[in-house]
Amino acid sequence: MNNNARERIFARLRTAVAKGDFNIPDAPPLTWPSANAAERVASLKQKLEAMKAEVYVTPSGEWVEKLRAVLKGRNLNRMLFAPDTAVGQALKSGWGDANGGLPELFTFDGTVEAYREELFFKVDAAVTTAKAGIADTGALVLWPDEKEPRLSSLVPPVHIAVLSAADIYSTFTEAVEQGKWADGMPTNALLISGPSKTADIELVLVFGVHGPSDLIVMITE
Amino acid sequence: MDNHTGFDFRGNIRDALGNSQLRKNLKFAMTALAEKRRAIFTDKARFEEMRTTVNAIRKRSLSKLPELLDRLEKKCTENGIIVHWAETTAEANDTVLSIVKQHGATAVVKGKSMVSEEMHLNRFLLGNQVEPIETDLGEFIIQLADETPSHIIVPAIHKNRGEVGKLFSEKIPGTPYTDVPEELTEIARAELRRKYYETPVGISGVNMAVAETGTLCLVENEGNGRMCTTAPDVHIAIMGLEKVVENLTDVPPILRLLTGSATGQLITTYFNMITSPRKAGEKDGPKEVHLVILDNGRSDILADPELRQTLLCIRCGTCLNHCPVYVRIGGHAYHYTYPGPIGEILTPQMEGLETAGTLTTASSLCNACSEVCPAMIPIPDLIRRLRNESYDTGGSVKGHGYKANPLEKVIWKGWELVNRHPGLNALSTKMAGVFGPVLPKAGPLKAWTRVRNRPTFAKKSLHELVKEEGVSDE
Numbered sequence: 001m002n003n004n005a006r007e008r009i010f011a012r013l014r015t016a017v018a019k020g021d022f023n024i025p026d027a028p029p030l031t032w033p034s035a036n037a038a039e040r041v042a043s044l045k046q047k048l049e050a051m052k053a054e055v056y057v058t059p060s061g062e063w064v065e066k067l068r069a070v071l072k073g074r075n076l077n078r079m080l081f082a083p084d085t086a087v088g089q090a091l092k093s094g095w096g097d098a099n100g101g102l103p104e105l106f107t108f109d110g111t112v113e114a115y116r117e118e119l120f121f122k123v124d125a126a127v128t129t130a131k132a133g134i135a136d137t138g139a140l141v142l143w144p145d146e147k148e149p150r151l152s153s154l155v156p157p158v159h160i161a162v163l164s165a166a167d168i169y170s171t172f173t174e175a176v177e178q179g180k181w182a183d184g185m186p187t188n189a190l191l192i193s194g195p196s197k198t199a200d201i202e203l204v205l206v207f208g209v210h211g212p213s214d215l216i217v218m219i220t221e
Numbered sequence: 222m223d224n225h226t227g228f229d230f231r232g233n234i235r236d237a238l239g240n241s242q243l244r245k246n247l248k249f250a251m252t253a254l255a256e257k258r259r260a261i262f263t264d265k266a267r268f269e270e271m272r273t274t275v276n277a278i279r280k281r282s283l284s285k286l287p288e289l290l291d292r293l294e295k296k297c298t299e300n301g302i303i304v305h306w307a308e309t310t311a312e313a314n315d316t317v318l319s320i321v322k323q324h325g326a327t328a329v330v331k332g333k334s335m336v337s338e339e340m341h342l343n344r345f346l347l348g349n350q351v352e353p354i355e356t357d358l359g360e361f362i363i364q365l366a367d368e369t370p371s372h373i374i375v376p377a378i379h380k381n382r383g384e385v386g387k388l389f390s391e392k393i394p395g396t397p398y399t400d401v402p403e404e405l406t407e408i409a410r411a412e413l414r415r416k417y418y419e420t421p422v423g424i425s426g427v428n429m430a431v432a433e434t435g436t437l438c439l440v441e442n443e444g445n446g447r448m449c450t451t452a453p454d455v456h457i458a459i460m461g462l463e464k465v466v467e468n469l470t471d472v473p474p475i476l477r478l479l480t481g482s483a484t485g486q487l488i489t490t491y492f493n494m495i496t497s498p499r500k501a502g503e504k505d506g507p508k509e510v511h512l513v514i515l516d517n518g519r520s521d522i523l524a525d526p527e528l529r530q531t532l533l534c535i536r537c538g539t540c541l542n543h544c545p546v547y548v549r550i551g552g553h554a555y556h557y558t559y560p561g562p563i564g565e566i567l568t569p570q571m572e573g574l575e576t577a578g579t580l581t582t583a584s585s586l587c588n589a590c591s592e593v594c595p596a597m598i599p600i601p602d603l604i605r606r607l608r609n610e611s612y613d614t615g616g617s618v619k620g621h622g623y624k625a626n627p628l629e630k631v632i633w634k635g636w637e638l639v640n641r642h643p644g645l646n647a648l649s650t651k652m653a654g655v656f657g658p659v660l661p662k663a664g665p666l667k668a669w670t671r672v673r674n675r676p677t678f679a680k681k682s683l684h685e686l687v688k689e690e691g692v693s694d695e
Contacts, residue, residue, distance in 0.1 A: 005516075006306040009462070012520035013287040021526035022284040027277035030270065030474055047487065112505035120418045137477075137488040146502040150451050154444060172473035172488075182469045185434045187500055188451070191492035196444035199484070200359035200375060202246075202382050203253050204402040209358060209410055210417070211444025211491070 032136065032171045040135040040168040041219060047138020051194030052207050053215040060220035063162060064094030067218060071125075072101055079103035080119075080126035080156060082148040087129045087162045112151060119151060125158035130217070132175050133168035134191070140217065141175060142190040150188050159212040161192070165221040230579045233554040243379055247551050250378045254542040257485025258593070275478050276597040278471045279533040282463075283523065289432040289465045290514065296435025300497040302510045310340040313515045317342060317424070317457055320511055321351055324455055326422045330413075332439070332446040333357040334426025335373060335536055336459045336515055338558045339571075342424075353424075354416050356445035358409050365392045371552030371560065373538035374483045379551050413445070423449035423507070427460035428535070429475060430512075433468045437512065439493040440479060442486075447493055456507040458495070462514050463523075463532040475535060478595035482537040518571040518619075525617060527606060531566050533596040540590035540600060546583045555580060562590035566603045574611050574620035581607045650682035 035043060045055045058066045071079075082088040095105055103125055108115040128148055132141040140161050144150045153159050169175040172191070176182070181189070196211030207213055237243060262268040282289060294304045307313035313336075321329060329346065331337065331353050343353040343364070355364040362377040363370060365388050370376030377385070386400040389408055396408055425446055429438040437458050439446045450456045466472065480486040499506035523529045541547045541561030552560035557568045557577060565584060569577045581604050590600040607618065612629075614622035639645045657678030662670055681689075 005308045005312060009306055009308060009516045009520055010287050010290075012516075013290070013462075013523060016520060016523035016529070017284060017286055019524060019526060022280050023526075024280040024284065025273050025277050027274045030274050051490070108504070110504070116418065120414065134488075139488050139492070144503075146500075146504070149504040149506075151505045154447050154451060172476070173470060176469050176473065182433055185436050185469075185494065185496040187495070187497045187503060187506055189436075189494040189496070190447075191488065191494075192490065193488050194490050196442065197490055198358045198406060198443045200357070200362065200377055201380075201385055201402040201405055203250055203375070203378075204382075206403050206406040209406055209443040209445070210356065210413060210448050 030173070032173065034174075035135055035170045037165065037168075040133070040170060041165050041221070043135040044133045044138055044168055045219065047135075048140075048194065048215075048217055051138060052197075053194045053217055055217045055219060057165070057219045057221060060164070063218045063220050064091055067091075067127075067160065067216075068095070068102060070216060071103065074158075075101065076103035076124040076158060078106040078123050078125070079160075080106050080108070080123050080152050082128065082152070083107050084147040085129050087127065088147075091127055112149065119155055123156045125160060126152040126156045127160045127162065128153045130161040130163035131167065132179060133163050133219070134170075134172050134175055135168055136171050137193065139172070139191040139193040142192060143186050144188055144190070145186060153190070153192070154211050157208070157212055158214040158216065159192075159195075160216045160218065162218045162220065165219050168219075227576050228556040230554070230556065230583070233556060234550050234583075237550040237554045242381070242384075243551055244549060246379055246381050247548055250375065251542045251548045254375075254484065254539075258482060258539060258542070259485075261481045261485045261487065271474060271478055272595050272597050274474045275535070275595055276533065278466060278475060279535070279596050282466050282471070283529060283532055285467065286462070286465070286523065289467055290462060292432040293430055293435060293465050294514075296432065297512055298435075300435045301500075302435065302437075302497060302512050305511060305513045307513055307515045308517070310515065310517050313340050313459065313513050313517075314342055314345040316513050317459070318346065318349055318351065320455065320457055321346070321422050324421055326351065326420070326455075328352040328354055328416075328420050329422040329424050329457075330354045330356050330416055330420045330449045330453065331360070332423070332425040332441065332449040333360050333376070334424070334459055335370075335558065336426055336461050337424065338370060339461075339517065340459070340515070342459075354413070354420065356413050356416070356449060357441075357443060358406060358445075361409050361413070362388065365389070369553070369558070372541060373536055373559070373561075373563075375538075379553070413448075417448045417452045421453050422455045422457065423451075423453035424457045424459065425450050427458050427464055427512075428479065429472060430460055430465045431467075431469055431472060432465055435496060436469070437495045438472060438476075439495070440476065440489050440491075441493070442484075442490040444491060447491055450493065450495060451506055454507055455509045455511070456495075456498075457511045457513065459513045459515065462516055462519050463534075479535050479537050482539040482593065482595045521619070522570050528566075528570060528603060528618065530598050531563075531570060531603060533598050534563055534567070535596055536563075537595055539593050539595070543589040543593050545585065545587060545589070550583075555583070562600045562604075563598075566598075566600055566607060569607055569620075570618060572619075574607065574618055575623035576620060578607065578611045578620060578623060581611070647682070647684060650684065653678045654680045654682065 130140040131143040195215045196209045198209045346353045359377040371379040382400040390398040428440045498510040547561040565580045586601045610616040610618045610621040611624040
């Protein structure tokens with residue numbers, strides 16, 4: 001039945017398209033003002049903060065220490081991380097003991113089927129890598145893979161993303177083109193511009209709906 | 222009531238206009254949305270440049286639709302996504318149900334999807350012992366209220382916080398009344414978290430599908446779309462077949478205009494790009510991803526070079542926010558899934574003019590919708606075309622000529638005759654001057670003058686006045 005549906009749909013579409021007359025306007029590719037490295041960091045920071053993200057710019061060797069200071073006293077118990085990524089390794093070697101109100105570093109073995117309940121109800125925060133940043137709209141690009149699961153940046157109430165300033169593009173178009181995304185998309189690529197939010201009741205902006213209520217971004221230079 | 226149609230549009234409008242709370246809620250929200258949009262598109266020239274780009278991308282996609290859909294299917298299949306085709310909403314519903322049943326699921330978590338509303342999927346699933354759980358806050362609210370969306374982007378915008386609070390306290394066990402949006406949101410979050418955790422099938426819409434890579438794009442703010450497409454074992458995405466674009470580089474301009482037009486945002490909180498199910502070695506994500514591609518009349522719409530512009534729509538909803546009619550009557554009055562200006566052109570083509578043609582009357586042709594449309598759809602032109610089709614027995618749209626009326630045809634023939642013969646014309650204008658003022662208010666004139674002044678006829682026609690001045694006819 002479905003195969004016939006496909007054939008009939010395509011037959012109609014081909015007849016329709018053959019009529020031509022699409023009047024496609026001449027539209028030269030949009031050009032966007034290109035920003036230098038410092039402007040890109042500043043723009044990304046400003047736009048993310050406008051969307052209620054916390055953004056810290058630190059020297060690349062110091063972000064773990066900075067994160068410790070930022071998380072101190074927030075009463076987070078367990079913080080998920082990916083031990084096999086560069087970010088995860090830096091975190092592990094610099095984190096030290098969970099003391100002074102800091103969360104304990106935590107990771108899961110196996111697939112989500114084994115740790116689903118713990119993830120949904122017993123993890124307070126997660127640290128992930130950000131593959132890139134987009135300066136003009138204020139967005140992070142996440143590119144989850146075998147080392148870094150998709151749900152880490154979604155289920156825990158606090159999401160911490162670590163981004164290298166060198167990976168910030170001026171625009172989304174630039175990220176797609178220069179990053180050669182068309183050569184191979186991951187299972188799930190993601191743009192994130194702040195903590196989850198809604199305005200469905202009288203357009204009142206409320207943060208922290210189904211995703212994280214806090215987004216902390218560490219930009220390393 | 223328009224006797225030809227299946228619903229009482231005039232009655233709906235009368236009811237909506239009589240509901241002062243509804244009008245207040247709508248006016249407030251639509252004004253705010255229009256202002257947010259204006260604040261983000263401050264550079265008029267730049268906006269025109271961007272929407273010409275989007276118009277070109279969308280037209281190019283439509284011009285290659287069979288080729289792009291074929292590529293999309295191939296790419297998706299290569300990536301491990303299972304593609305299904307549906308000519309009708311009934312076929313699409315059956316496809317979704319059979320996937321759900323294969324997995325023995327009795328409930329599904331759903332992200333916002335206008336196509337699923339077009340399919341009346343929720344009603345269908347409920348009738349087949351599957352509970353659809355709406356997870357977008359606005360959709361969650363209207364599902365509790367047993368209503369349908371009244372707006373494409375903000376489905377529960379017709380309700381104020383007090384109405385939502387009352388609904389929650391009545392429908393969610395153990396919930397005390399509150400009208401604080403933060404608390405109401407927290408209640409919904411807690412209700413739905415467990416659902417994401419335990420429900421095996423998630424359903425979503427698709428904002429754009431990229432043929433080049435086989436990628437499904439999803440625009441959202443709440444994270445519920447990500448939850449529905451990441452947490453369950455099975456993800457079913459549903460899209461109208463016009464949503465395909467050619468390349469990944471087509472995505473950024475459309476995204477920018479979509480979020481800017483819809484809510485005045487530079488970008489939404491989440492832009493989700495899904496290209497495959499969970500790969501070997503990955504720890505999470507659905508093990509199966511299905512894509513259901515629905516026609517439901519779209520391929521017929523594509524056949525008409527003028528009306529196919531309806532399919533350029535990216536569902537931002539901004540034509541609703543700027544429509545003087547929508548702002549006063551809200552989405553439910555339109556009876557069908559797609560309200561406002563876009564609904565006035567889309568619905569009659571899908572359902573047939575004889576069924577839904579009356580929707581085209583809900584426009585003053587003020588042109589606001591086409592001025593703001595990010596895809597540059599000339600909505601008023603298409604409304605006029607559909608109005609003409611309603612009378613045109615030789616038309617091409619489903620249900621065309623349903624209003625054709627022999628008497629009216631005769632009258633217009635007469636009009637043509639009078640205006641082609643100078644003698645008859647002079648006679649008729651003279652008669653209008655003499656008899657116009659004493660015409661009884663009956664028949665069409667009575668209906669016309671119910672809300673308008675009776676036209677006043679000049680005693681002498683322009684021709685006569687000119688003649689008196691001594692100017693010859695030539």
